[in-house]
Amino acid sequence: MSRKQPIYEGKAKVLYEGTEPGTIIQYFKDDATAFNAQKRGTIAGKGVLNNMITEFVMTRLAEIGIPTHFIRRINMREQLCKKCEIVPIEVVVRNIVAGSMAKRLGLEEGERLPRPIVEFYYKDDALGDPLVSDEHILALGWASAEELEEIVGMTLRVNDYLCGLMRGIGIKLVDFKLEFGRVWESDFMHLVLADEFSPDNCRLWDAVTNEKMDKDRFRRDLGGVEEAYQEVARRLGVLPESADIESLNKDK
Amino acid sequence: MSRKQPIYEGKAKVLYEGTEPGTIIQYFKDDATAFNAQKRGTIAGKGVLNNMITEFVMTRLAEIGIPTHFIRRINMREQLCKKCEIVPIEVVVRNIVAGSMAKRLGLEEGERLPRPIVEFYYKDDALGDPLVSDEHILALGWASAEELEEIVGMTLRVNDYLCGLMRGIGIKLVDFKLEFGRVWESDFMHLVLADEFSPDNCRLWDAVTNEKMDKDRFRRDLGGVEEAYQEVARRLGVLPESADIESLNKDK
Ligand SMILES: Nc1ncnc2c1ncn2[C@@H]1O[C@H](COP(=O)(O)OP(=O)(O)O)[C@@H](O)[C@H]1O
């Protein structure tokens, strides 16, 4: 654990002041919540795996030219990131109908959408992260038109790349959530992909069996939650030695 | 082999009239050429592997909403496609400097470009497929501004997806060539991705060792050409039973 004072404790991560100015440390917890934190639990080793998976995905995305907040992984549960002003919008992309979209729009879970659909949710736990449109975002000033255009452009690129990455390891990327942040560098503001990318924030189905390999196993009490997160990490080639996870869980 | 009369024999494929109106059959040969056909040879089993790899890639791209000419694979060496009017432009995307770009612009082979670069080559063997810009294409009427915009948009999506797909199986997608064609359906013209996607038309480097896994092994006499094509097919999960390839090569 870090010796520093937390600056924010979220549902899945704790943020600490970073070692360098303009940085923060994301500490990945094993805590899991669902249905706006009405359901709570623990997924052993999740923090370690999500830290590794996020590192891998952010590094790959930077490689294709997506700016991200990720600087480097510090240890098994922590990563150093650029501190940013989070745009209060959760950006969701859906390739296949699942979860709340199936329910809200009366669509069949598992139906592939004619094209990816980008949704925005206002990031406010007290309000249950309500769905909003670009009209709300622009009128209420949560992001400018230019920012929103850039966010959607980046999001669609991330979607294409990650659909490919996941398909390469036999996984369908059903949907996922991204967060973006503003960073100031020598008087110029630019947007970066922030937060995390992990099975906590996306739906991953095995390409052959359609078996769920994400937090839906926890949400829906399907069992095999730890194994699913491990399998995603293993297929991505980032599974740490199992000995490492076990020891981490013991001294947590 | 097909019983039909060939309508075109190219360097790597033969085209036959398809079984249904508006279709063609692509027959994938083992013939290999390089340096505008000055170098010629054979890569045993290449036709089978390129048929399988192209089928897999075209199917995945259709899944994310890229329109393609591919209808279905017929047998080990043939696939049925929509017949189209090929836009006489080879569209090349480069993520990492290699080949002619290194030589022409004095750049280091292996350098990652700040962003993907799209190049156009006029498809004319007699002229050696010269590099052209959008100015040439528009002024000489090879494609309209609207078509070119759509082609570039599709090409960049294909690039993001395939970079991910390849990275998922431990391969860097260095560069590749695409062809597009016009298809008329009930009075409306639309563009589709045509031709093939295979190690004949792209550069693939192992993500860890940077070993070449594409036609450069043939161009540069590096040996292990057949093995490289097989390894790409194997990692994509489309390698046919080796018995099948051997028998196909024997009775060819
Ligand atoms: N680079 C960053 N700078 C500042 N805040 C960040 C950064 N990356 C992520 N965050 C925020 O840190 C929090 C991460 O903790 P998490 O447990 O996911 O919180 P939450 O319960 O709000 O989802 C999120 O609120 C996220 O918006």
Ligand SMILES: Nc1ncnc2c1ncn2[C@@H]1O[C@H](COP(=O)(O)OP(=O)(O)O)[C@@H](O)[C@H]1O
């Ligand atoms: N769907 C299609 N309809 C018509 N022509 C096609 C289609 N797909 C590919 N082609 C053309 O068929 C030929 C394929 O054979 P190939 O051996 O690659 O030829 P080349 O030597 O010209 O590269 C190419 O010229 C390509 O442009």
Ligand SMILES: [Mg+2]
């Ligand atoms: Mg969160």
Ligand SMILES: [Mg+2]
């Ligand atoms: Mg060709």
